[in-house]
Amino acid sequence: MEYGGGEGGEDRDASSDPQGRKKRYHRHTAHQIQRLEAMFKECPHPDEKQRSLLSRELGLAPRQIKFWFQNRRTQMKAQHERADNCALRAENDKIRCENIAIREALRNVICPSCGGPPVNEDSYFDEQKLRIENAHLKEELDRVSSIAAKYIGRPISQLPQVQPIHVSSLDLSMGSFGGQGVGGPSLDIDLLPGSSSTVPSLRLPFQPRLSDMDRSLMTDIAVRATEELLRLVQTNEPLWMKSATDGRDVLNLESYERIFPRANTSLKNPHSRIEATRDSGVVIMNGLALVDMFMDSHKWVELFPAIVSVGKTIEVISSGMLGSHSGSLQLMYEDLQVLSPLVSTREFYFLRYCQQIEQGLWAVVDVSYDFPRENQFSPQCRRLPSGCLIQEMPNGYSKVTWVEHVEIEDKTPTHRLYRDLVHSGLAFGAERWLAILCRMCERFACLMVTGTSTTRDLGGVIPSTDGKRSMMKLAQRMVNNFCASIGTSNSHGWTTLSGMNEVGVRVSVHKSTDPGQPNGVVLSAATTIWLPVSPQNVFNFFKDERTRAQWDVLSSGNGVEEVAHIANGSHPGNCISVLRAFNTSQNNRLILQESCIDSSGALVVYCPVDLPAINIAMSGEDPSYIPLLPLGFAISPDGRPDLLPGDGASTSSSSQHGGSMMSRFGGSLITVAFQILVSSLPSAKLNLESVTTVNNLIGTTVQQIKAALNCPGS
Secondary structure, three states, X not given: OOEOOOXXXXXXXXXXXXXXXXXXXXXXXXXXXXXXXXXHHHOOOOOHHHHHHHHHHHOOOXXXXXXXXXXXXXXXXXXXXXXXXXXXXXXXXXXXXXXXXXHHHHHOOOOXXXXXXXXXXXXXXXXXXXXXXXXXXXXXXXXXXXXXXXXXXXXXXXXXXXXXXXXXXXXXOHHHHOOOOOOOOEEOHHHOOOOOOOOOOOOOOOOOOOOHXXXXXHHHHHHHHHHHHHHHHHOOOOOEEEOXXXXXXXXXXXXXXXXXXXXXXXXXXXXXXXXXXXXXXXXXXXXXXXXXXXXXXXXHHHHOOOOEEEEEEEEEEXXXXXXXXXXXXXXXXXXXXXXXXXXXXXXXXXXXXXXXXXXXXXXXEEEEOOOOHHHOOOOOEEEOOEEEEEEEOHHHOEEEEEEXXXXXXXXXXXXXXXXXXXXXXXXXXXXXXXXXXXXXXXXXXXXOOOOOEEEOOOOOOOOOHHHHHHHXXXXXXXXXXXXXXXXOOOOOOOXXXXXXXXXXXXXXXXXXXXXXXXXXXXXXXXXXEEEOOOHHHXXXXXXXXXXXXXXXXXXXXXXXXXXXXXXXXXXXXXXXXXXXXXXXXXXXXXXXXXXXXXXXXXXXXXXEEXXXXXXXXXXXXXXXXXXXXXEEEEEEEOOXXXXXXXXXXXXXXXXXXXXXXXXXXXXXXXXXXXXXXXXXXXXXXXXXXXXXXXXXXXXXXXXXXXXXXOOXXX
């Protein structure tokens, strides 16, 4: 079928008589239509010069050319609208059929208790009402438990339940942590500076209200940011140069300002500095799956728990093309962290835009959006066009090129321990993002593979495929909780206690009531130390079962054995373990541990868990309600480009097991973090002795680590 300005190639002529009694129609030739169609594909909106050229070439009046393109655009728009309407109608019919099928199934439900129909179908299947009812039942149980405890002299135990850690040498039993503890007056939790009376919740600096002008401006900003990101990704010199010290890509600011002159206004603040990094690598995940995780704020936080402490989609500006993320634009908020209470988080309100460049090639772009001054939000960080280019590869792999480009206004000086790591761009840079992404993609791949777990004597329970996945989900929740407990976001304040060094021990307190967390008052404590030992060697020390008794208070000085092992990465240190202490009377008490290492750092996170809870997870049941209160260590390089003598770590060894970033530095920054259940009663008061005890606990642990690694003077 030939297309002209109208059906059949007819074009309505505007030169009819003034009274409009008669209109003439002109039928274009096949050659004219073919040439007009070719021009339309190349440029649907030709300017006056282009129309004049076509006019001379085809022997048509310029007005005829103009009207043909107008009609063709209208026709194309109508075709697209019809196609979209058909697709939406089909999707609507599909959902309606599914809804009818579900309603029919609900009508035929039989009560498992009496064999009859449910009394009230709506309330029976209303998940929200069930959660509310469970909350009321928990409150009633806590009330009854507190009354009963007064008569039996101890709290009523419930399985599975996190108990306060018992260490005979430091007396961390419930008696010393409870509100009736000996040796100190009770302290109202709210009187501890920097603490909160409830579990920290997401509190945005302000809730933006967007106008139509904002949305239009956001779209323009996102499109321009995409063009800039593609230049940054695909251009080497003169935009990027190789660093003479470590070979990393370094942005040439003079070339950048010359190529993107509009950015000059944002780079003139004399109190600000620029961090610009770029890195690329291959990850074991297909491009569409990566795009889906990046465009979902919940999955985004799950993917990067060690960096993203808070992530939220504030508003979807555009949902993109039907069935695709291409063209999707979101206004988001995120709080980025380094796993230490010494480093302030970085807050961003930013636009995230996704665009499919071509088949198998995606761009995900982030750029800050500046709100008017009256919103009273003065950011210390602005994200200049950043993001990643995702290229699909065979066999489910993707090549990812990542760019991080931010402007930082250092209103609060960075602590000296982290100054080199932060100012070099390594703490929040592209290399760290990409290293964690590679490791997490390996973890997801292991989740789908069978036969990667081993179990020795553990009550006769051998994890099935579902059991392995359940254990991995339980361990991931433990790691996420640990990372969240260290953050310094606006919802998580710290109080500094005088301690063994200039850093001291930072503590915070909250009342925990969330599912999967022990109910009661939780005391978090953390400190960071520097050691002249490579991150790889520190990680090996914490992973070694033979040396665990030298630092782990949970083992009470006893050795431990690994009774279950689940690999979750190509590196042998990336695994989930279940440990049991030798020569202990608590045979039902085990230690769940996840360890992981990549080129940017390492984590060793562990938690006491009862044997029945481990069996629940290994049997494949939902582990969401197994309470966890993790402890552990976050290890990172110190950012100083020198390998310290006497460490015994060669560059080749470190590169093989930790990656390029770990091998470039000799010293380590180690954050030690503990969480302790002060009391299982949410109404309890915090005892001052508890604060002193946890201060001594961390101090003792740090001294034992230094002694074991032969650096007591550090």
